[in-house]
Amino acid sequence: MTEQPVEHRRLIIAGTGIAGLSAAIYAGRSNNEPLVFEGDEPGGQLTLTTDVANYPGFPEGIGGPELVNNMKEQAQKFGAELDHGIVVDVRPTGEAPGDRAGPFEVELKNGDLYTCDAFIAASGASARTLGVPGEDELMGYGLSTCATCDGAFFRDEDMLVVGGGDAAMEEANFLTKFADTVYIAHRRENFRAEDYWIDRVMEKVDEGDIEIMRNTELLEIHGSPEEGVDHVTLARNEEGYPTDKLDDPDTETFDFDVGAVFYAIGHTPNTDYLEDTGVEMDESGYLKTVGGDGGGQTRTGVEGIFGAGDVVDYHYQQAITAGGMGSKAAIDADEYLEDLPAETAAGAEATAAETDD
Ligand SMILES: Cc1cc2nc3c(=O)[nH]c(=O)nc-3n(C[C@H](O)[C@H](O)[C@H](O)COP(=O)(O)OP(=O)(O)OC[C@H]3O[C@@H](n4cnc5c(N)ncnc54)[C@H](O)[C@@H]3O)c2cc1C
Structure with missing residues (x-):
């Protein structure tokens, strides 16, 4: 100095x-x-x-x-x-x-x-990110950290929201205005969000606008800046935190088609x-x-x-x-x-x- x-x-x-x-x-x-x-x-x-x-x-x-x-x-x-x-x-x-x-x-x-x-x-x-493959390349091209800002660009697509707190619930709820279906991937069984937001999301689940993927984490995002997000790879383990248990035979990894991904992890x-x-x-x-x-x-x-x-x-x-x-x-x-x-x-x-x- x-x-x-x-x-x-x-x-x-x-x-x-x-x-x-x-x-x-x-x-x-x-x-x-x-x-x-x-x-x-x-x-x-x-x-x-x-x-x-x-x-x-x-x-x-x-x-x-x-x-x-x-x-x-x-x-x-x-x-x-x-x-x-x-x-x-x-x-x-x-x-x-x-x-x-x-x-x-x-x-x-x-x-x-x-x-x-x-x-x-x-x-x-x-905005916090996960560091998964595809993230750097697709940020701004189908991957976003701001649903309010970018949700309307993906009208009628299936969308994935990653997170389990208030922001994830609020953003998932908001995105139902545009999405075909909103999927929420949360790494644990229970959400951290306030009851108010969980109730709003559950109403949308009942109406068929939101689907919840519990004990599920994002492993990779696939697509290109030209074409946007094509699909994601997810991991699921019923005990939660599946990316910590990738060698566990009970952990399932699978590809899932979505047109946009929103991080809501704070x-x-x-x-x-x-x-x-x-x-x-x-x-x-x-x-x-x-x-x-x-x-x-x-x-x-x-x-x-x-x-x-x-x-x-x-x-x-x-x-x-x-x-x-x-x-x-x-x-x-x-x-x-x-x-x-x-x-x-x-x-x-x-x-x-x-x-x-
Ligand atoms: C992907 C994405 C899309 C978005 N789209 C929209 C949109 O369409 N419409 C909309 O209204 N909002 C949008 N937002 C939100 C909007 O970008 C933010 O609300 C806004 O940029 C906040 O502005 P800010 O100046 O407070 O902070 P920031 O934009 O975060 O800027 C912070 C600045 O501080 C600097 N800085 C940080 N630490 C230090 C340091 N130690 N010393 C010196 N400088 C430092 C950084 O380098 C940066 O220049 C989007 C956000 C994201 C992430």
Whole structure:
């Protein structure tokens, strides 16, 4: 790690998904000249999808990478600087007056150190995957981690939902609008989901729209990016967790025809790097913000740190909601920076300038 900061900025944003880029556009327009670190997934989750059909303003739909690139261009036009850094640690210095925790030291994976007066965490959440063969090739081409986003593309197909929690039940229920039949593959006998969601699914089972495959796990997805998903290979063992028991003679493996596969095995919020800040997180690691009515909704409990998008919002997890929250975070950060005594920011800038010599 370098001893001295490379540079001091008014505002640093972690993430160039829809939340981070929306924040960057607004912060640029407020003359806060944000420095935006891209992390290891430049453009965020939306770059994994070829077709975004529900983002307002694009009646014919738009490719995820194209939407993200447009937003990057827009952010840069307003003075945002995008950089390929991965933030590994954020540390409050507590040198600012009052309750303010900043300025913050922001350490990157390559060892570079920056300081900033305000920080927006827009680092998203990564959908969990299984690592089975076919997964990398077919992600976005019949395999998806977002039923709300991609379900309508597979109208009248048989669909497989993998998972056994609330998300799997909710997504399976949702997909019955489009699917011929929705199959749920769950590795155990019993679901983890709440009774409410299990009851909704059982109603659809009674109506013949959903079939449950208990004690069943996905082994492989077959197909091609051109033709999409053709079929899957599944394993079943009545004792559960069949992939741990592939040598067991009671484990059956079989091919099964489906036109789409949806993973609903949870998301992991990217918040490890915030642990030293003292921001509050829930038990899964999602960042807690103030929320509610009026200004300051994206404030965390640490003055000067704001959160936006999927890193906070485990419920909606949509591009439009992430974008909306990103714009709110930039407005909240701007109000915070406006209130910051001028000498704090100027002092920090002077320190960074001395370091440059
Ligand atoms: C396959 C798929 C299809 C989807 N389709 C749609 C759709 O059609 N419509 C829709 O509305 N939504 C869709 N979504 C959901 C949508 O993509 C997300 O809700 C949205 O991208 C969330 O934006 P975000 O900016 O909060 O986070 P993300 O998109 O997750 O972006 C997070 C950013 O943070 C960066 N980052 C992470 N850790 C760090 C770090 N330590 N330092 C610096 N940067 C970091 C990442 O590199 C990334 O740039 C889809 C999601 C998936 C997975």
